[in-house]
Amino acid sequence: MLDDSGRFLVDRLVESPSHVQDGPDVAVGALEEALDQVLGLTGVARESVHAVGLGTPGPASADGVISSKGATNFPQTAWHGFDFRGALERRLGVPVTYNNDGNAAALYAHHVHFGSEAALHSSVSAIVGTGLGGGVIEAGRVIRGAAGMAGELGHVHIPMQGLLADGQPVPECKCGFFADAESVASLTGIEKNLLPYWLTRFPDHELARAGSIGEAAKLVRGYGDSDDPLALEILGQQAMALGRLFTIASNFIDPSAYFVGGGVVEASPKFREWFLAQVREHTLLRYEQLKVATFALIPDRDMAGARGAALAAFHSLVNAL
Numbered sequence: 213m214l215d216d217s218g219r220f221l222v223d224r225l226v227e228s229p230s231h232v233q234d235g236p237d238v239a240v241g242a243l244e245e246a247l248d249q250v251l252g253l254t255g256v257a258r259e260s261v262h263a264v265g266l267g268t269p270g271p272a273s274a275d276g277v278i279s280s281k282g283a284t285n286f287p288q289t290a291w292h293g294f295d296f297r298g299a300l301e302r303r304l305g306v307p308v309t310y311n312n313d314g315n316a317a318a319l320y321a322h323h324v325h326f327g328s329e330a331a332l333h334s335s336v337s338a339i340v341g342t343g344l345g346g347g348v349i350e351a352g353r354v355i356r357g358a359a360g361m362a363g364e365l366g367h368v369h370i371p372m373q374g375l376l377a378d379g380q381p382v383p384e385c386k387c388g389f390f391a392d393a394e395s396v397a398s399l400t401g402i403e404k405n406l407l408p409y410w411l412t413r414f415p416d417h418e419l420a421r422a423g424s425i426g427e428a429a430k431l432v433r434g435y436g437d438s439d440d441p442l443a444l445e446i447l448g449q450q451a452m453a454l455g456r457l458f459t460i461a462s463n464f465i466d467p468s469a470y471f472v473g474g475g476v477v478e479a480s481p482k483f484r485e486w487f488l489a490q491v492r493e494h495t496l497l498r499y500e501q502l503k504v505a506t507f508a509l510i511p512d513r514d515m516a517g518a519r520g521a522a523l524a525a526f527h528s529l530v531n532a533l
C-alpha cells in the first residue's frame with residue numbers, strides 16, 4: 213500500500229489465504245477481505261483508496277483475464293478465461309490495474325534500484341522459482357506486448373552447447389519447448405532435467421536417497437549453500453542459463469540493469485554473491501555495455517511482486533493526472 217507521495221505504508225508482507233481453490237467468487241471476496249485487513253493495519257479508510265494493483269501468476273492477458281486454457285495456479289475450469297481484474301474492480305468499486313507476478317516484481321526491482329531516476333533507465337529481471345518468471349522495464353514502465361506476453365523470459369530458447377555436460381539430455385520445459393531458459397533455470401528444471409542427470413554422475417550422493425525427486429530438487433539450493441559439488445554443478449548450469457538469457461536481452465534491448473530474484477537467491481550472502489557473479493560472467497556484453505550495465509539481486513523476496521503490483525496502480529493514477 214502506498215500513500216499519495218508514493219511511500220509504502222506497510223513494511224512487511226501481509227499474507228492471507230487466497231482461496232483460489234474455492235473458485236473465482238470466493239477468491240475475489242478473499243481479496244476484498246485482505247484489502248480491509250491492510251486498511252485496518254494502517255488506519256486508512258476504504259474511501260481513501262483510489263486504485264488497487266492485482267498481481268497473479270500467469271498465464272493471463274495483459275488485462276488480467278486468466279488463460280482460456282487454464283493456468284497451473286488456477287486449476288478449476290471456472291477460472292478458464294475468467295476476467296479476474298474486471299471482477300475485482302466491480303467488487304471494490306475502484307480502478308484495478310493488473311500485472312503478472314513476474315512483471316510486478318520486475319517493476320519493483322527497477323524502482324527500488326533506480327529510485328527517482330527510474331524513468332531514465334531500462335532493466336530485465338529474471339525470477340527463478342517453480343518456473344522462470346520475469347519482466348522487461350523500459351523508461352520505468354512494464355513492457356506488456358500486444359497479447360500481454362512480453363517478458364516471458366522463461367520460454368526464450370538459449371544455446372545449450374557448452375552448458376550441458378557430456379551425455380546430458382537436452383532439457384525439456386513443461387511448455388513443450390526444448391532448451392529454453394526455464395528448462396534449466398527453475399525448480400521444475402532441476403526436478404525434471406538437471407538432478408536426474410547429475411545423480412547419475414554422483415550416484416552415492418545423499419540426494420539419491422531422498423523420498424522423491426521432487427523433494428530432492430527442493431534441497432539442492434541448501435546443499436549449494438554448503439559448497440556441495442553436485443549442487444554447485446546444477447546451480448552453476450542455472451547461472452549460466454541466466455547469463456545466456458541476459459546475453460540475448462543485451463542484444464534485444466541493451467538494458468541498464470540485469471536483476472536476478474526468486475528462491476535461488478534466498479540463501480546465504482556468500483552463495484548469493486557467487487550465483488550473481490556466475491550470471492554476470494556468462495552474460496557476454498560488449499565493452500560499451502560493460503561500462504554502463506549493473507547486475508543486482510531483487511530485494512524483499514516475496515514482497516517484490518505485491519509491491520510491484522501496488523506501484524503499477526500508483527503509476528496509473530499519476531499518469532491520469
Ligand SMILES: [Zn+2]
Nearest residue numbers: 367385387392
Ligand atoms: Zn518453456
